[in-house]
Every structure is written in structure tokens, then in C-alpha cells.
Amino acid sequence: VAEKETSNEALIPKMPPFEYSPPPYTGPSATEILQKRKQFLSPSMFYFYNKPLNIVDGKMQYLYDDNGRRYLDAFGGIATVCCGHCHPDVVNAIVDQTNRLQHSTILYLNPTIVDFAEALASKLPGDLKVVFFTNSGTEANELAMMIARLYTGCHDIVSLRNAYHGNAAGTMGATGQCNWKFNVVQSGVHHALNPDPYRGVFGSDGKKYARDVEDLIAFGTSGHVAGFISEAIQGVGGIIELAPGYLPAVYSSIKKAGGLCIADEVQSGFARTGSHFWGFETQGVVPDMVTMAKGIGNGIPLGAVVTTPEIAEVLTRRSYFNTFGGNPVCTAAGLAVLKVIEREKLQENAHVVGSYLKERLTALKDKHEIIGDVRGRGLMLGVELVTDHQLKTPAKVETMHVMEQMKDMGVLVGKGGFYGNVFRITPPLCFTKNDADFLVDVMDYMMSKM
Numbered sequence: 001v002a003e004k005e006t007s008n009e010a011l012i013p014k015m016p017p018f019e020y021s022p023p024p025y026t027g028p029s030a031t032e033i034l035q036k037r038k039q040f041l042s043p044s045m046f047y048f049y050n051k052p053l054n055i056v057d058g059k060m061q062y063l064y065d066d067n068g069r070r071y072l073d074a075f076g077g078i079a080t081v082c083c084g085h086c087h088p089d090v091v092n093a094i095v096d097q098t099n100r101l102q103h104s105t106i107l108y109l110n111p112t113i114v115d116f117a118e119a120l121a122s123k124l125p126g127d128l129k130v131v132f133f134t135n136s137g138t139e140a141n142e143l144a145m146m147i148a149r150l151y152t153g154c155h156d157i158v159s160l161r162n163a164y165h166g167n168a169a170g171t172m173g174a175t176g177q178c179n180w181k182f183n184v185v186q187s188g189v190h191h192a193l194n195p196d197p198y199r200g201v202f203g204s205d206g207k208k209y210a211r212d213v214e215d216l217i218a219f220g221t222s223g224h225v226a227g228f229i230s231e232a233i234q235g236v237g238g239i240i241e242l243a244p245g246y247l248p249a250v251y252s253s254i255k256k257a258g259g260l261c262i263a264d265e266v267q268s269g270f271a272r273t274g275s276h277f278w279g280f281e282t283q284g285v286v287p288d289m290v291t292m293a294k295g296i297g298n299g300i301p302l303g304a305v306v307t308t309p310e311i312a313e314v315l316t317r318r319s320y321f322n323t324f325g326g327n328p329v330c331t332a333a334g335l336a337v338l339k340v341i342e343r344e345k346l347q348e349n350a351h352v353v354g355s356y357l358k359e360r361l362t363a364l365k366d367k368h369e370i371i372g373d374v375r376g377r378g379l380m381l382g383v384e385l386v387t388d389h390q391l392k393t394p395a396k397v398e399t400m401h402v403m404e405q406m407k408d409m410g411v412l413v414g415k416g417g418f419y420g421n422v423f424r425i426t427p428p429l430c431f432t433k434n435d436a437d438f439l440v441d442v443m444d445y446m447m448s449k450m
């Protein structure tokens with residue numbers, strides 16, 4: 001028996017070593033926090049795991065609970081942490097700026113804010129040079145859609161089914177999943193067929209899906225539109241990389257209809273795709289506006305819209321400002337993030353480690369019937385679970401089960417997709433090959449036991 005137990009023990013994947021010990025936690029228990037959360041925050045049960053984790057520390061790709069237990073954060077916050085939790089350069093930039101000047105308004109000049117705007121603009125192609133800072137992805141998309149409407153004088157916007165663009169009235173309208181919509185007025189958005197290579201009606205034929213946008217413009221609008229908004233890889237929607245050739249064809253139809261093309265880079269930006277700095281570059285297009293948040297500040301509340309001087313001019317017709325958007329503390333974090341991505345070659349790492357991880361996950365698909373699809377690029381990967389490959393029946397319960405078990409073994413992944421049956425793997429970009437091995441070994445181990 002002892003021999004058998006030893007050999008079973010040997011099969012359990014081991015987390016790679018990591019030299020950091022968080023300080024002892026002395027705060028309230030998880031049960032007390034949960035009770036307060038239910039009482040004083042949203043009563044919704046919107047958290048992962050039957051018994052939610054009390055996460056009190058973070059270091060690079062790892063999180064620590066109140067018992068000092070380490071978890072590999074393969075969700076990277078919510079694709080928010082690009083350099084790593086509490087990366088020392090980002091922390092120091094925030095502390096230095098906070099000690100010097102915590103808040104400044106648009107009424108005065110400030111070097112940090114303009115330096116970051118300049119650095120950000122230098123990462124974008126063409127004439128995308130004017131930056132408007134916001135506090136979140138929702139605000140950035142609201143602003144971009146408003147600018148498109150002001151610039152074109154049209155109201156109609158085309159977005160994609162299954163997209164997620166935010167939770168305010170306009171962006172909720174652009175979002176294409178009932179899971180995320182309340183029944184309030186969200187006018188003027190037309191949702192096109194999703195160019196989803198796995199579940200979409202035209203498979204991987206991007207040009208066929210693009211014809212649906214032409215139809216929407218011809219039959220659902222006056223023939224003129226304000227714009228088109230889409231992610232290059234849908235994040236919340238379940239890591240769906242738009243079918244190849246889709247964006248160039250749609251951008252051309254939208255331009256013909258007088259509209260502006262908005263790239264929502266809230267998840268796919270800041271080197272996450274590995275092959276490119278921005279997701280839209282994977283389809284070879286240049287948008288009229290790019291919106292961003294999440295990775296821009298390594299999880300600090302910051303968002304931005306970047307557009308051309310000609311388009312930006314519409315906002316000079318009235319006084320336009322955002323009290324906290326572009327706060328010096330957040331923009332100091334943003335500057336540090338860009339420097340860390342460059343110096344630590346995080347884009348290259350996302351490409352190398354992401355390709356390796358995708359290869360290993362794809363091999364797992366051949367081993368476990370439950371895996372229907374493995375997709376994405378760089379460190380933005382999805383694993384979709386189905387109970388029937390032909391019918392693609394979503395394995396929702398099994399997804400929750402595996403996720404719980406993986407957590408118990410120290411790996412945190414995200415969950416998404418319309419049916420909640422897709423693992424979202426979007427770790428900090430400092431993720432290593434050893435981390436990738438550990439993640440896949442844990443997933444494999446758990447699936448073998450099902």
C-alpha cells in the first residue's frame with residue numbers, strides 16, 4: 001500500500017518553486033469578509049469557487065490567500081495584470097508619484113500625464129496620436145462611440161454578437177450577450193454574426209461573415225453608420241479569435257458607409273497576443289480609434305481612447321473633461337508598464353511561452369474527449385469544454401468542477417464564453433514555461449480523474 005501511495009504521490013504535479021514569502025496575515029477571516037461583502041457590497045453571488053478565496057497578497061504571477069497558500073494566477077487578475085502582481089517598478093512609480101503629487105486636473109500642466117500620452121501614442125500606428133484618458137474600459141468605449149457619433153453625425157453602430165464592451169448604457173448596448181445586459185434602453189446598435197471559427201455558421205471564412213455587416217448596413221440602417229466596434233480576440237466571450245480576413249473586409253464596408261472603426265484592445269492590447277503589441281495588428285488593419293484599459297496600468301484603474309487629430313477635434317466643440325482620467329498616479333504606473341514590457345521583453349515571452357502552452361493544451365485535446373477546442377494566441381488562450389464534439393454541447397458543470405479542482409491544486413484560471421464552458425488563460429506576461437507545464441499537468445491530472 002505504501003508503495004502504491006508513493007507512486008500516486010509522484011503523479012501529483014508540483015508547483016514550480018518561487019522565492020517569496022508574504023507577510024503573515026492578521027486580518028478578518030474569509031467567512032467574516034464574505035458576510036460583510038454580502039451585506040455591504042452587491043448581494044450577487046458573482047465570484048469564483050463555492051468557497052471564495054480570500055486573496056491578500058500578490059507577487060508576479062502568483063497570488064496568496066490568508067493562509068499564505070500560493071496560487072498560480074493564470075487569469076492575471078482579469079487579464080489586467082500584464083507585468084506581474086506588485087511588479088517593483090510599477091509599485092515604485094506609483095509610490096514616487098503619490099509622494100510628489102497625487103492628483104492634478106486638466107486645468108494645469110503636468111509632466112507625467114503628457115509623458116505617458118506621448119509614450120502611448122508612440123506604440124500606435126499611423127496618425128493615432130491623440131489620447132483621452134478615462135478610468136476604465138467601459139468609459140473608454142463609451143467615449144469612442146460618442147466620438148464616432150459626433151464625428152459622423154450618424155447614430156447607428158455595428159458590433160458583434162458575443163462581444164463584451166462594458167456595463168454602462170451605451171457599452172451594454174454594444175455588448176452582444178444577454179448574460180451582461182439589463183433591460184434598459186440601448187438604442188442604435190446592430191449586432192452582426194460573430195466570426196467565430198469554432199461555433200460560427202461560416203467556420204473560418206472571415207469574408208463570408210463580413211458580408212453580414214454589409215447586409216446590416218444595407219437593410220438595417222440608412223446606409224450610413226457612425227462606426228464599428230470589436231475586439232480582435234473576444235475575451236469575456238470565450239477567447240474567440242475573429243476569423244482571418246474578417247476585419248479588413250468589415251473595415252472597408254464601414255468606411256464606405258462613412259463610419260469609424262474602433263478597436264477594443266481592453267484585453268488583447270499591451271503585448272498579450274505575443275505576436276503583436278495590439279490585437280488589431282494580427283489582422284493587418286489600422287483603426288480610427290483604439291480603446292484600452294486593464295493591462296495599461298497593470299491593474300491600476302486607467303483607460304484610454306487614442307485617435308487621430310482630425311477625429312479628436314470634435315471634442316473641442318464643447319468643454320470635455322474627465323475628473324480622474326489620466327490621474328498622475330495612474331499615468332506614472334502606465335509609464336512604468338511600458339518600460340517593463342520593453343525591458344523584460346514581455347511581448348517575446350508572451351509569444352514563446354504562449355505558443356508552447358498552446359501546443360501542450362492542443363496535445364491535451366487529443367487525450368481528453370471533454371476538450372472541444374483550444375484557441376487564441378500568445379498569453380490569451382481558451383480551452384472550451386463540450387460533452388459532445390459533434391453537437392458542441394457546452395460542458396458547463398464539468399467546467400466548474402475542473403476549475404474548482406484546479407484551484408485546490410493551486411492553479412487559478414478564468415471562465416467565460418456565452419455558456420460559461422471556456423477556460424480563459426490570460427496570465428501575467430512574465431509567465432514561464434515551468435508555469436505552463438504546471439498548469440497543463442494540473443488540468444491533465446484533473447481531467448484524467450473525471
Ligand code: PLP
Nearest residue numbers: 136137138164165166235266267
Ligand atoms: N472591453 C472589453 C474587451 C472588456 O473585456 C472589458 C471588461 O472586461 C471592457 C471593455 C470593460 O472594461 P471595464 O470593466 O474596465 O469597464
